[in-house]
Amino acid sequence: MNALVELKSELRAISDLNAAAMVLEWDQNTYMPAGGATARGRQIALLSRLAHERRAAKRMGELLSELSATADEATVDGALVRRALRDYQRATKVPSELMEKISNHGSTLYAAWTEARSANDFAMVRPLLEQNLELSKRYAEYFEVDHPIDAFIDEHDPGMTAASLKTLFASLRAELVPIVEKLLAKPAPDRSFLDADYPQEKQLAFAAAVSETLGYDFDRGRQDLTHHPFMIRFSSGDVRITTRVDPRDFTDCLFGTIHETGHALYEQNIDRAFDGTPLGAGTSTGVHESQSRLWENLVGRSRPFWEHLYPKLQDTFPDPLKGVSLDDFHRAINAVERGLVRVDSDEVTYNLHVMLRFDLECAMLEGELAIADLPEAWNARMEADLGKRPPTNTLGCLQDVHWYCIPIGGAFQGYTLGNLMSAQFFAAATQALPDLEGQLARGEFAPLREWLTEQVYRHGATYFPDELIQRATGAKLSPKPFLDYLRKKYGPLYGVDFGA
């Protein structure tokens, strides 16, 4: 058999095994009864192990070595070989015994974390978290990197390193902190009308209708309820989103749905010929997050978007929104707050939450910050950045699951990269579509979606993030479009003069 044909057949099997594991995970998070948990964990672990064994198989190495010698990266097959080689190299770097140890320790730590978080007792997880840090360092040792976190960053956001991110985040931070200070000095917008009775069924129907209007294809997807919303892809024809509903606050369900719709629009619009290959997926965590944040914030929290949608929202929830003007509504959904919780934070302060985590995990991996000192380091930084000290560790260093279920490092930077990229893509789209604001105000989302499909979505993982951004926006990634966007939006909204 031709080596390329054999490679594609093997990649398809790996993709199908991963997809099967994901169906089991989706079910686990939506419909599975409690009694199914033990066996389900075992079933998912088996599928993941079988996929890993194929990804790291000797024959895979031989095929890739043969094919990459002659591959032309400018072709689709060349890009495919490049991605597959990268996956193979990552899969074979770390001994499977260590991988298994990390995975098992992650399950133990996760269970301890859920208890420690609700008991507000960091001591309950401290020894297990120390072990996780040790395992993370051992993992990183198998990579030839300048900084241990680079081993993890490369997995999620290829092309980025601790060094490049520290530079990028420093320049973002230098301009973001004064913006936050100026906005927080102003009176907070009235959000009282958001705390009212918003019936679950109406929320779900409204959110699904918005998702469909933005372009989510329900014939190739569906929406279900879960605790921690996510998007998940089983194939190009089956890309699902999930949501949750707070009956006293419709924004959780609505903006959460738009966020997951952004992820799903990316996956649903990847070239279907890439299905079953490593190209049939978003290219990085950061680029993926750029699409969820673009649709959630740059579109979904914009004034033009609500010009179109607000009357429909008022029709759906007449009681709580009676007499609330569009301007007041728009201010309320863009309130900037001194919040303690990342996932509830607004788009301005969000990046401070992310950079805090990134800096702390760098320090932990460098050996500069001991686990025992993590709670205080977290609280001190929150106080410095946002002027508010978490009253409990539950609202501090116990709030996010990441460090407590997977190795420490690399899982946070993508959120801020996504914010920066979202503004840079949106600025480029605005250049290409001069009437974009008008289109959004008329509920016409196809032009933006099609531009993004052409520039970003359809390529899947053909290009690495830096290549994709350069092609789509004509420039390297920069914090400038995001900072410009914040100033332009929040200046008028808060009556702040950010200068020229």
Added chain:
Amino acid sequence: MNALVELKSELRAISDLNAAAMVLEWDQNTYMPAGGATARGRQIALLSRLAHERRAAKRMGELLSELSATADEATVDGALVRRALRDYQRATKVPSELMEKISNHGSTLYAAWTEARSANDFAMVRPLLEQNLELSKRYAEYFEVDHPIDAFIDEHDPGMTAASLKTLFASLRAELVPIVEKLLAKPAPDRSFLDADYPQEKQLAFAAAVSETLGYDFDRGRQDLTHHPFMIRFSSGDVRITTRVDPRDFTDCLFGTIHETGHALYEQNIDRAFDGTPLGAGTSTGVHESQSRLWENLVGRSRPFWEHLYPKLQDTFPDPLKGVSLDDFHRAINAVERGLVRVDSDEVTYNLHVMLRFDLECAMLEGELAIADLPEAWNARMEADLGKRPPTNTLGCLQDVHWYCIPIGGAFQGYTLGNLMSAQFFAAATQALPDLEGQLARGEFAPLREWLTEQVYRHGATYFPDELIQRATGAKLSPKPFLDYLRKKYGPLYGVDFGA
């Protein structure tokens, strides 16, 4: 590693792969969007292939050969080795190329059948069905059997053969036909009140409540909507049922739910230590069907059951059931009819539908009945048995999916075996529980369920069907308890004197 430990670990992996495939099938039949179909078929096929490869692996043969030499069948491990050896022998008998051919042909034929059935055009599937018959014969040739259908019967109902079934069915038939004739000679009960407005949500809530009352554990299961209801087991902690709703007839959802609940009670009450082994499943199609039919018919359509439940049903649907007496209701849900469709047929005529199919598939496999003559053979037999000729092939030989998606043979006898066994188990339970009727009339289902758990459920596949029936009822399988049950129930209901 100890051979038994190695065997159990391998069996667990096979069980987990099968369970994963079943989660994908469950999703396919409940929630999957249309766009997911192609990839899903591929994913399920891959998991099935991986499970088959492990089941038929050389090492599996070595382990089983070593272990079965010394296994004591009276122990659990001995029973496990016996079942695993049986599975291994079946898995290695037929070359995998033929298995794959059959599977692929099944998909093609199934697609053609759905069109042929709605077009009422047998000619559309005739050539493909002829090929399926040829493939079925080739499959059977790999087994050392007296009749080709034995190769298939052994898969579903081990211990049975064409010869033993022909004898059993002949003695059933000899007494059943006169019973049917006498009942059909009487006026049909009034069923008009069943055709009314029964709102979907109320039907689902009522059916779920009944299921729970019978003992179905929703912490280890759930109920969802589908087109063709089924029960499915992913582990002892996750055994699901599905149903469908006809808003003009609550009996479809209610009795369908009780039927699937019967299957689920079997699976939920298998010894949990058998999870992940071939013993952690019902022992045969016939025994499984005996439990769905026992709960659906011997309990669910009995007079005592409705003494307890009918007031609740009237409370739930007051309009259509106002003024309908318990006796009239009981007669209506037990109407015996000259029906053309197996799945809609009553418990008296049902076995005539099954025996028709069994006899025709025997004849096809024997070469006595050509596919071209199948429609006429079907229609003639329906006319002889039930005095009614199907006006279309859609209502004749195109009605059931079985011959059009899997090999021809062995998929029907289990329905009638289940009916016979259900009455034999119920008669033994009545012996053991003298107040059983009173218990059912008071809504006390635990004594019956616990007796069945002790005698049938907990053993899973430890015993083959003939062993299980002998242990539980003290006798070989016989049509007598079923015929006695019919006469005792339908005599008074229809005012027919069946003699002493």
